[in-house]
Amino acid sequence: MQDFVVAFEPHVRLGAFLGVFILVALWELAAPRRLLRVSKAVRWMSNIGIVVIDTVLLRLVFPVAAVGIAVVAGSHGWGLFNALAWPFWVEVVLAVVVLDLVIYFQHVMFHAVPGLWRLHMVHHADLDFDLTTGVRFHPFEVLLSMVVKMAALGALGAAPLAVILFEILLSATSIFNHGNITLPPALDRLLRLIVVTPDMHRVHHSAIANETNSNFGFNLPWWDRLFGTYRAQPAAGHENMTIGLEQFREPRLQRLWHMLALPFTGAGGEYPIGRRGVD
Secondary structure (H helix, E strand, O other): OHHHHHHOHHHHHHHHHHHHHHHHHHHHHHOEOOOOOOOHHHHHHHHHHHHHHHHHHHHHHOOOHHHHHHHHHHHHOOOOHHHOOOOHHHHHHHHHHHHHHHHHHHHHHHHHOHHHHHHHHHHHOOOOOOHHHHHOOOHHHHHHHHHHHHHHHHHHOOOHHHHHHHHHHHHHHHHHHOOOEOOOHHHHHHHOOOOOOHHHHHHHHEOOHHHHOOOOOOOOOHHHHHOOOOOOOOOOOOOOOOEOEOOEOOHHHHOHHHHHHHHHHOOOOOOOHHHOOOO
16 A cells, blocks of 8 residues: 555645645635635736746755655664554654644744745735645745755654655645635634644734744644644634735735745845744
């Protein structure tokens, strides 16, 4: 089973991505949470355009990527997991949890270091919040993220199947928790026990700095509660909150070429964690 999934890894991941994307897109049409304020055609062309660039660049710079590192680590016995004898399912679960924690801390660092924030603010400069926001990342941020992920995988020695499952989960939950979708409040409270929901993550896309610097989780919701970065709701409410960044309110900046140039031409503002105000 593992050999089959690894052999067809790009096809498996693409199929999972498209399936979740279509499902959430239909959900947004049927039950939107907020009214969109910017041309959807412009945003979608730009946001999907940047993920195409990201994907091509990753394949060019890191041909073997995360799964390749897992295969090499396994064949050489590198990493913590390869030194321990335990059931395979335990390794898979632990790998997903530990990798998710790594992504949490990476996300915090992209908000804490001004130079990294300038890359990450491309994600936050979206004036609306829907499933395409979940794939809107500057190519340089994506490359740095892959370096971090590959280093973590080398240290862990996680099995290739665990890595593929984590990548699918990360992609699927990013699309889900950026969805402009309505969930019944009771269901949202229940889901927050096991996964980051759209209402939880939307707070992170508030234009208010102290709300932007909260709810860093993409997949598992536990880290924000554990490390004190959890914020249950936005101060203005979900329907009235302002999405995006204060210094980028012009719709023309949503075009692809502006997004690519934003880290080098736009102001970082007061959003890096060390500069945030105090409630």
